[in-house]
Each structure stands twice: as C-alpha cells, then as structure tokens.
Amino acid sequence: MICPRCAASLTAKQRNGRMCAQCGKRFALDPAVHGKGMHDIRIRGIAERATDHGRLKITLTQLWYLSRSRNYAWAGRDPQGVPARIRWLVALPVAAALVACAVLTGGVLAVLAGAAACACVVVASSMRHRPGQSPHAQIIPAEQTFRDLMNGSWSAVYGGLPEGVVDDARxxxxxxxxxxxxxxxxxxxxxxxxxxxxxxxxxxxxxxxxxxxxxxxxxxxxxxxxxxxxxxxxxxxxxxxxxxxxxxxxxxxxxxxxxxxxxxxxxxxxxxxxxxxxxxxxxxxxxxxxxxxxxxxxxxxxxxxxxxxxxxxxxxxxxxxxxxxxxxxxxxxxxxxxxxxxxxxxxxxxxxxxxxxxxxxxxxxxxxxxxxxPRTSRAPGTRPPGTGTYKKKGTSSA
The missing domain is CATH 3.40.1360 (Dna Topoisomerase Vi A Subunit; Chain: A, domain 2)
Structure with missing residues (x-):
C-alpha cells in the first residue's frame, strides 16, 4: 500500500494501526482492513474529480456511489420443480408398497409391480428442483459502512469530509x-x-x-x-x-x-x-x-x-x-x-x-x-450522439 502522506510503499507490518512506519503520520483507510478500493488516495482523487476540483459541492451519497468497488443485482425467481424431501416422501412409500405387492404375488403381476417400483425410484431421482430466489442487490461497501468510515476514521484524521463533500444526512x-x-x-x-x-x-x-x-x-x-x-x-x-x-x-x-x-x-x-x-x-x-x-x-x-x-x-x-x-x-x-x-x-x-x-x-x-x-432530416446511417447501446449485457458492474 502507498502511504497517502509520504508516498512510501508500506507492507502490512509497516502500517499497523493505520500509522505509517516511514513518516509516522496516520491515515484514514486501509484496503486490507476496510475492503478493496478503500484507500485515502483513491477516495481523495474521486472527490476532487467529482467536485470538479472544488467548483461543485457533492453529497456523501454521491461520493459513495462513485467510490463503490462492486455492484451486484439479481432478479427474483419462482421455485421450479418438486423439492427432494417431498419427492422421496411420496416415492419411497409407493415403491415399498409395490415391492411388497411383488413379493406377495407371483407371475405377471409381480413383474409389473417390480417394474413400477423401479420406475418410481428412477423418476424421483431424475427430477430436479431449483429453489426460488428473492430479488437482491448489493453495493460494496455498503452505504452505512461508507458513511461510518467517512464520518469516523476520515474525519478524525483529516478534520472533516473531503473538500466539497457535504453530509446529506445533515x-x-x-x-x-x-x-x-x-x-x-x-x-x-x-x-x-x-x-x-x-x-x-x-x-x-x-x-x-x-x-x-x-x-x-x-x-x-x-x-x-x-x-x-x-x-x-x-x-x-x-x-x-x-x-x-x-x-x-x-x-x-x-x-x-x-x-x-x-x-x-x-x-x-x-x-x-x-x-x-x-x-x-x-x-x-x-x-x-x-x-x-x-x-x-x-x-x-x-x-x-x-x-x-x-x-x-x-x-x-x-x-x-x-x-x-x-x-x-x-x-x-x-x-x-x-x-x-x-x-x-x-x-x-x-x-x-x-x-x-x-x-x-x-x-x-x-x-x-x-x-x-420535426421536418429536419438526418443523413442516412447516422443517429444522435449517445443513442448507441453496448452489446454486452449484465446486471453487475464494478
């Protein structure tokens, strides 16, 4: 990790307690402790670019969105198939009854009962079940975690939020x-x-x-x-x-x-x-x-x-x-x-x-x-800027 104070390259032992062993000064965030991307230099750079080097004021929520390291989103889905517990709860007693019937009887009826028992077990084992899934989305770090870091560790080290950032909770x-x-x-x-x-x-x-x-x-x-x-x-x-x-x-x-x-x-x-x-x-x-x-x-x-x-x-x-x-x-x-x-x-x-x-x-x-x-014509094969779409689709972004 690079020290945000003196730019020295620090190992894990050289930054215990978020204190630089080279310059002896404290820093706010350590990626090894607070997660990927949680580094003073990175957060400060994001804040400077977001505020246009002090021209704009931004909220802490906007800084959180821009500072995220990961973003996942999954849609909900309904369960499909029959759960294994229910399948075997039905299949095993039926198969056992058919086997008993085959033992007690003879001839063609016994053969049919045995075949039906085998078919019942095969069908139960071949069926598949996919459990349902509730909708879920996640931004890493979580909003409350990011707020606690910025209002806690960051403010304690630097005396406040990055320049141009205001806490929208206040x-x-x-x-x-x-x-x-x-x-x-x-x-x-x-x-x-x-x-x-x-x-x-x-x-x-x-x-x-x-x-x-x-x-x-x-x-x-x-x-x-x-x-x-x-x-x-x-x-x-x-x-x-x-x-x-x-x-x-x-x-x-x-x-x-x-x-x-x-x-x-x-x-x-x-x-x-x-x-x-x-x-x-x-x-x-x-x-x-x-x-x-x-x-x-x-x-x-x-x-x-x-x-x-x-x-x-x-x-x-x-x-x-x-x-x-x-x-x-x-x-x-x-x-x-x-x-x-x-x-x-x-x-x-x-x-x-x-x-x-x-x-x-x-x-x-x-x-x-x-x-x-509305009568203005456009040259063939052209379109307004920004109307193109990416071919790659997905619901996760970094």
Missing amino acids: PVPRPRGANRSGASVPVSPPKAAILCTDRVVALFLTANGIPARLEAVLVEVADADGTKGRPTVLAAALSAIAQYRSGLPVVVLHDADPQGALLAPLIRGAQPDRVVVDAGLPVSAARNRLGVVRLVRHDRLADAEQLRTVAGLPEADAEWLGEGFWSPLAAVTPRVLESIVVRAVERALAAPRPTHHEALTHGFLTWPQAPRS
Whole structure:
C-alpha cells in the first residue's frame, strides 16, 4: 500500500494501526482492513474529480456511489420443480408398497409391480428442483459502512469530509437566495420548473445554486422510502406544479425505474398544454451501459405492459424494469448531472408549446445538441450522439 502522506510503499507490518512506519503520520483507510478500493488516495482523487476540483459541492451519497468497488443485482425467481424431501416422501412409500405387492404375488403381476417400483425410484431421482430466489442487490461497501468510515476514521484524521463533500444526512448549506425549504428560487418569477423525484439530486442542485442560476424553481417530490409508488408521487407532482402558470415549462428529473419512466408521460397527459421535458435517467442507458449502478426492488411498482403502453418503452427495457431492476439518478457523475439539468432547462425554454398531437420527451443521454424542427432530416446511417447501446449485457458492474 502507498502511504497517502509520504508516498512510501508500506507492507502490512509497516502500517499497523493505520500509522505509517516511514513518516509516522496516520491515515484514514486501509484496503486490507476496510475492503478493496478503500484507500485515502483513491477516495481523495474521486472527490476532487467529482467536485470538479472544488467548483461543485457533492453529497456523501454521491461520493459513495462513485467510490463503490462492486455492484451486484439479481432478479427474483419462482421455485421450479418438486423439492427432494417431498419427492422421496411420496416415492419411497409407493415403491415399498409395490415391492411388497411383488413379493406377495407371483407371475405377471409381480413383474409389473417390480417394474413400477423401479420406475418410481428412477423418476424421483431424475427430477430436479431449483429453489426460488428473492430479488437482491448489493453495493460494496455498503452505504452505512461508507458513511461510518467517512464520518469516523476520515474525519478524525483529516478534520472533516473531503473538500466539497457535504453530509446529506445533515442540513445542506443553502446558497444565497434559497428559501427555508431548501429550494433555490430566483428573485424574479421563474422561467422553468425543475421537478425532482430524488432527494440526493435535489440537495445537490440546491447546494450548488443551479436552479437560481437557471432562473428556475426546484420542486422536490421525492418518495423517501420508495414504497409509496407512482400514484402518490404523480399526485404530489401535479399538485406542486399546479401552483405555477400553465405556460411554465417543466423539466422532470427521475431515476431509471417504473415510477420515473411513467411520470413524465402521465404529467404530459394530465397537462397537455405544458412543455414537459423528460430529463431522467434513460432505462436503456441503465440497462446496457457498463459501470452504471443497478439495484433491484422487492416490490414492483408497474408491470411490463404498463411500461410499454404508457411510457412507450421498448420490450427489453420494459421487461428489465418489470423484473424489479432500477438505477438511481444520484449515481450519475455530478458534472454530467449538472450539464443534464442546464441543457434540459435550455431545451424546455426553447421548445414551443405542445399541441394535443405531439409531446416532448428526451432522455438526457439521447438529447440532440439543439432543438430541431420535426421536418429536419438526418443523413442516412447516422443517429444522435449517445443513442448507441453496448452489446454486452449484465446486471453487475464494478
């Protein structure tokens, strides 16, 4: 291990108690003790890149997503076949009865009974059983473990969290112009509304004053426990934006999950005269791109049929969400997330008022660089940047 203080190469004996034997200074994390990737130099480098070298403030949850060493996600499955205990509980008594019948009788009946007993045993032994599996997802290190390390060992050694990182479990410092609820509001009437369903993303936007910079109002309708589902969030979203004029465009930020995929189309259906830009994490990107955080829920908020018909998702994306998989928007790199919001608000302001026969919906990884007229043609064989998908699929990422 490299000492984060003096850059000396240390063996296990030379760093007992997280104390460097060369320079005599303490460090916070030891990969041999705290797990793979838990190293001061690595965590500090991740924090510097995530904050754009101090320009941005990020939350501890965002740093945890970026610092993960492993991410696994498995879908649930139903049990198949008959358990061995039940098979033999039935097969053995039946076989024993057939053998007894063969012994007590003779002739053809004895042969048939013996053959039936053998067949019963063979069938019972050849049957297979696959136990059921509940949905499971894991990020290594676990969130609470990472929080304890950063607020404990790291803060004890360095006097606080890395520069630019704020603990979202505590009140996040508000920039000037923020109201008591924490939402940054412009001095003049807002030109757009940013509807955010992720608390961590809302805190990130607030801490950096992004809504105020864009002359937009931040409307947070986060479902903290993730169990209330689409109807509650949709009702809260419609109620929140109803207080603003109908001409105010809305940018929707959401996770790649059933609730998020359905939110923008349902808002657009409820208020067809309002510009609604879907700036959430696209399901196709969460499903296909390497390095994306993938999680799974035990409760499925929508089935694949709803996602195909209402949200207009492709079959593969709808099935992926229908199995319980999802991906958090907060795991997106902070600099990318900032650019997403800026471009989405600019697009919403430049878009014309929709008619009853058209709707505006673009995932942030499929946006063109500038709004185009529907009549604009594209050269054959080309496509917008970011619309390609990886051929390699999977539900695990490092």
